[in-house]
Every structure is written in structure tokens, then in C-alpha cells.
Amino acid sequence: MAVIASGKKRVNRSLSGSLSLFALLLVFGAFMVLPLIYAINNAFKPLDEIFTFPPTLFVKNPTFSNFTDLLNLMSESWVPFSRYIFNTVFITGIGIVGHVLLASAAAYPLAKHKFPGKVFMFQVVVLSLMFTPAVTAIPNYMIMSWLGWIDTYWAVIIPAFAYSLGLYLMKQFMEQIPDALLEAAKIDGASEYRIFWSIVMPNVKPAWLTLIILLFQMLWGSDGNGYIYSEQLKTLHYAAGQIIQGGISRAGAGAAVALILMSVPITLFIFSQSRIIETMASSGMKD
Amino acid sequence: MGMKSWWSWKLQEMKASKHSYVLLAPYMLLFIMFTVIPVVISIILSFTYFNMLEFPRFIGWQNYTRLFLEDDVFLIAIKNTLLFAIITGPISYIACFVFAWIINELTPKWRAFMTLIFYAPSISGNVYFIWLMIFSGDRYGIANGLLIKWGFLLEPIQWLKTEAYIMPILILVQLWLSLGTGFLAFIAGLQTVDRTLYEAGAVDGIKNRWQELWYITLPSMRPQLMFGAVIQLTTSFAVADVSIALAGFPSVNYAAETVVTHLIDFGTTRFEMGYASAIATVLFMIMVGTNLLVQKLLRRVGE
Numbered sequence: 001m002a003v004i005a006s007g008k009k010r011v012n013r014s015l016s017g018s019l020s021l022f023a024l025l026l027v028f029g030a031f032m033v034l035p036l037i038y039a040i041n042n043a044f045k046p047l048d049e050i051f052t053f054p055p056t057l058f059v060k061n062p063t064f065s066n067f068t069d070l071l072n073l074m075s076e077s078w079v080p081f082s083r084y085i086f087n088t089v090f091i092t093g094i095g096i097v098g099h100v101l102l103a104s105a106a107a108y109p110l111a112k113h114k115f116p117g118k119v120f121m122f123q124v125v126v127l128s129l130m131f132t133p134a135v136t137a138i139p140n141y142m143i144m145s146w147l148g149w150i151d152t153y154w155a156v157i158i159p160a161f162a163y164s165l166g167l168y169l170m171k172q173f174m175e176q177i178p179d180a181l182l183e184a185a186k187i188d189g190a191s192e193y194r195i196f197w198s199i200v201m202p203n204v205k206p207a208w209l210t211l212i213i214l215l216f217q218m219l220w221g222s223d224g225n226g227y228i229y230s231e232q233l234k235t236l237h238y239a240a241g242q243i244i245q246g247g248i249s250r251a252g253a254g255a256a257v258a259l260i261l262m263s264v265p266i267t268l269f270i271f272s273q274s275r276i277i278e279t280m281a282s283s284g285m286k287d
Numbered sequence: 288m289g290m291k292s293w294w295s296w297k298l299q300e301m302k303a304s305k306h307s308y309v310l311l312a313p314y315m316l317l318f319i320m321f322t323v324i325p326v327v328i329s330i331i332l333s334f335t336y337f338n339m340l341e342f343p344r345f346i347g348w349q350n351y352t353r354l355f356l357e358d359d360v361f362l363i364a365i366k367n368t369l370l371f372a373i374i375t376g377p378i379s380y381i382a383c384f385v386f387a388w389i390i391n392e393l394t395p396k397w398r399a400f401m402t403l404i405f406y407a408p409s410i411s412g413n414v415y416f417i418w419l420m421i422f423s424g425d426r427y428g429i430a431n432g433l434l435i436k437w438g439f440l441l442e443p444i445q446w447l448k449t450e451a452y453i454m455p456i457l458i459l460v461q462l463w464l465s466l467g468t469g470f471l472a473f474i475a476g477l478q479t480v481d482r483t484l485y486e487a488g489a490v491d492g493i494k495n496r497w498q499e500l501w502y503i504t505l506p507s508m509r510p511q512l513m514f515g516a517v518i519q520l521t522t523s524f525a526v527a528d529v530s531i532a533l534a535g536f537p538s539v540n541y542a543a544e545t546v547v548t549h550l551i552d553f554g555t556t557r558f559e560m561g562y563a564s565a566i567a568t569v570l571f572m573i574m575v576g577t578n579l580l581v582q583k584l585l586r587r588v589g590e
Contacts, residue, residue, distance in 0.1 A: 025389045033404050039417045055432035106314035115304030130578045132525030134547045135567045136325035138554050162317035192306035262411035280475035
């Protein structure tokens with residue numbers, strides 16, 4: 001089998017064992033990918049093909065009419081569609097930049113310095129990995145309204161700055177930077193901030209690419225649920241939800257918007273896969 | 288060392304680490320504001336009656352006794368959430384590992400391709416509404432259409448409006464979505480296992496891949512196994528979005544009610560904030576408790 005890694009051939013491998021494991025991989029791989037293939041094909045199906053019996057997985061007469069319908073639908077919407085796109089790009093962009101900067105700055109001392117309170121602070125962050133945001137939804141709403149951030153982008157953006165998984169991955173990754181490198185810079189007279197910015201940050205590029213992807217997924221899919229009420233501030237994801245729930249007449253446009261929404265994060269992942277794996281490799285859960 | 292000198296020594300140490308605190312401050316400030324303080328507020332509010340209009344009124348354990356003794360729907364929610372956690376938690380955790388382990392034996396190109404296939408559902412931005420089309424209640428839904436075509440069904444089934452089918456479908460979709468961050472961590476972890484350990488193992492008489500897995504691979508990956516467990520457990524206790532998107536809110540006869548949907552119900556629909564906070568506190572305790580337990584168990588892997 002060509003798929004099995006050649007060269008460094010490992011011992012203790014039975015052929016029947018390999019075959020059954022790869023069969024398992026194929027069956028479940030199909031389960032994972034078929035719904036996505038169905039979604040891709042639906043986006044190119046003419047309306048009569050979406051509502052055909054028996055339903056088909058693959059498109060027979062592919063058409064772009066769903067996408068043109070989507071464009072027409074958008075031009076009729078109350079708020080210009082470009083506004084939803086702008087909102088999502090704005091939230092995602094600012095959220096990512098802020099998170100990468102703040103989480104990296106905080107991760108550096110946690111990984112490389114010794115100071116009172118360090119262990120405790122990191123433990124609290126690790127503990128917070130263990131619960132879902134739903135737990136704090138109500139007090140968060142109260143805090144947002146107290147800050148006057150309800151119905152603004154900030155209610156979604158600012159909490160993302162302090163997302164705990166990002167700090168955690170960054171700190172684990174930074175621990176691998178050799179101390180000698182930092183010592184050398186210190187002897188040359190560089191300040192801690194200088195060391196962080198000019199030595200640590202360029203060395204952890206894979207880690208910040210990972211944070212970018214993780215945060216992108218989170219913010220790209222956010223609909224501002226519960227915090228944003230004005231139509232002008234709502235996100236692409238919210239608008240897409242409205243189109244998809246629009247019923248039979250919009251089934252084609254719904255399929256098209258679904259394809260657009262899912263293709264962006266998947267494309268990003270394809271381009272950054274190896275960097276992400278590299279970061280995760282250092283993500284040991286240490287006490 | 289006296290108390291006073293201990294403090295002055297600490298203080299001196301803190302002054303010397305000024306830069307560390309400056310770097311930490313912006314993140315920690317926001318973290319405290321949007322994570323730590325909310326948890327504390329939530330626990331405090333859970334002992335009050337609070338409707339967002341009047342000032343919270345202290346009522347002791349009343350919310351908790353009501354929750355466990357009088358709220359039948361909460362019991363359904365607990366039952367469903369545990370069912371989710373017990374089924375999807377371990378299955379998705381093991382699936383993450385098994386698939387990562389098989390994928391790791393492929394050539395780099397195939398490895399990248401298969402990683403993408405297994406990871407794609409969890410990153411494609413809440414596309415679980417595809418399943419809404421698959422389990423659509425008319426004959427144009429894929430599930431109904433195929434079953435009718437093959438002669439298993441005569442009439443379409445209202446999958447997501449029939450109590451008996453709701454939970455199995457949600458579990459299926461949740462499993463489909465669950466190969467996420469933990470899965471990537473395993474793929475990465477497998478690549479860091481020291482190759483020479485396998486050669487040494489072969490010399491020491493390890494006979495097959497299963498022994499290799501238990502005695503070498505798993506113990507070398509303990510940090511990633513821990514990390515994956517935390518991520519997987521937390522996701523399986525927090526099921527809500529999929530339930531709301533597929534089964535509706537509220538679902539038929541509360542068949543898809545989970546602790547989080549129950550929390551959303553009281554928090555955003557009925558404005559019983561004290562009661563909703565009690566639900567949140569219970570969920571918080573369950574999550575932290577099981578996480579600590581699982582970490583304890585995982586320390587024994589390969590021993």
C-alpha cells in the first residue's frame with residue numbers, strides 16, 4: 001500500500017491489522033466528509049434538483065443560479081449586505097490582533113520569568129479551560145451593560161482578547177525557546193519588552209498562526225448572540241442564518257451561503273495546517 | 288523568618304519582577320473582568336432572587352432545592368446532559384485518538400489530507416444545519432428519501448419532532464462535530480514521540496502494535512492526552528447550540544433539553560437570574576469535578 005509511510009518501516013506490523021485499520025479510517029472518513037460534500041453539491045443544484053425525489057448527493061446539472069439569487073437577495077435586504085461582511089471582518093480582525101498581542105505578552109513572563117503569583121495565575125487560566133462560556137453568560141451581560149457595551153462590537157471583541165486557550169498554547173510553546181538566547185540578549189542590554197518583541201515573538205510564529213486560526217474560527221462563527229441588537233451591527237453568520245431559515249423559496253440561496261461560510265475557515269486551515277500541528281505538539285498539560 | 292521579613296522579601300521580589308507584571312496586566316485585567324468576576328458573581332447570585340429589575344434578594348439555598356426537588360425539566364436536562372457526556376465524551380475522545388493514531392502511519396501528504404477530512408466538520412463555522420436538511424421531515428430530506436426509496440419506510444418520518452429520535456440524532460451530530468482541537472493535539476503529540484523508543488521496544492520484546500501502543504505511545508503522549516480530555520469533556524457537557532439549531536427551543540416535550548439550554552431558558556426568556564445562576568453554578572461544579580477526576584485517571588495510563 002502506497003499510503004503507508006515507506007522508508008522508516010516500523011517493525012511489528014501485521015498486514016491484516018493494517019488493512020482493517022485503514023478500512024476503519026475510510027468508513028469514518030466517509031461519515032465525516034459526506035455531509036460536507038452534500039452541502040457543496042447543494043450549492044450548485046438548480047432548485048428543482050434540491051427538491052427531487054429520491055434526493056441526490058451529487059449535482060446533475062450544476063448552475064451558479066443559487067449564487068446569483070443570493071446576490072439579488074442581498075441587494076434587497078434592509079441593511080446593505082456589505083455591512084454584514086464589514087461587521088464580521090471587523091470583529092474577526094480586531095479580535096485576532098488584540099488576542100495575539102495580549103496573550104503573547106502575558107505568556108512570555110509565565111513561560112520564562114519567575115515571580116510571585118505566577119503558578120497561581122497560570123492555574124486559574126488552566127482551570128478556566130474547563131468550563132463553557134454559558135456558565136458566565138448572565139454576569140457577563142451585566143458587566144457589558146454596566147460598561148455600556150451592549151449593542152456594540154466591543155461586547156464580542158474584548159472578551160475574545162482574554163480567551164484562555166490562546167494564552168495556554170502560547171505559554172507552552174514559549175517554554176521551548178532556549179534560555180541562553182534570552183540571556184544573551186539581556187547581556188547585550190535589551191529590555192524585557194525589547195526581548196519579547198524582537199526575540200520571543202519572531203521565534204513563536206507557528207504558535208501565533210495557531211491562535212489566529214483558532215480565534216478566526218470562533219469569531220467568524222459568532223453572531224453576537226445576546227449582545228448585539230441593531231441590524232447594522234449584525235454579523236454575516238447572523239444574516240446567513242436568516243437566509244437559511246427562509247424556507248423553500250430560499251433553499252438555493254441558503255445552500256450557497258452555507259458553502260461560502262464554511263469554505264473560508266477550511267481554506268485557511270489548509271494553508272496553515274503544518275504550523276498548527278507544530279504548536280499543538282508542545283501543548284502538554286503540565287501542572 | 289518572621290512574618291514581616293517574609294513580606295518585605297516578597298515585596299522586593301515583586302518589585303524586581305515589575306516588567307513581568309506589566310506584560311501580564313492587560314490580559315489578566317480582561318481575564319479577571321470577563322471570566323473570574325463573572326464566575327464569582329454567578330455563585331453569589333445563585334443564592335438570591337433576581338429579576339434584573341429589583342435589587343437581588345438573598346434567599347439561601349432555595350434556588351438549589353427548587354432545582355433538584357421541584358424542577359422536573361431540570362431533571363430531564365441533567366439526564367440528557369449526562370447521556371451526552373457519557374456517550375459523546377469517551378467516544379469522541381477515543382475516536383480522536385484512534386483516528387490520529389492511524390493517520391500518523393500515513394505518508395505526509397495523505398496525513399495532511401486525512402487530517403483535513405476529519406477536522407473539517409468542526410471548523411466549518413457551525414455548518415450543522417446541513418443535518419437539518421439531512422433529517423428534514425419531508426421526503427426531500429436525505430434520510431427520509433433514501434429510506435423510502437429503499438423500501439424501509441412508506442411515509443416520511445418527522446425525525447426532529449419525534450421524541451425517540453431526537454437524542455440519538457443530536458448525539459450523532461455532536462460526534463460528527465467533535466474531532467476538533469483535541470484531535471489536532473493528538474496528531475501533533477504522535478509526531479513528537481521519540482522514534483528510538485520503538486526500536487528499543489522491539490528489542491525488549493514488544494510483539495505487536497497494540498503492545499507498542501499501550502507501553503510506548505500512550506505514556507509518551509500523556510500531556511496531550513490530558514489536554515484532549517479537558518477539551519473533550521468540556522464540550523460534551525456544554526451541548527446547547529446543536530440542540531437549539533436542530534431540535535428547536537424548546538424541543539418537543541423537552542426531549543433535547545440540556546443543562547445549558549435550561550440555563551438559557553431561565554436566563555434570557557424568563558429573566559429568573561438567580562435561578563439561572565444556580566444552574567450555571569451546578570454546571571460549573573460538574574465540569575471542574577469530572578475534569579479533575581479524569582486527569583487523575585489519566586495519570587495512570589501505561590503504568
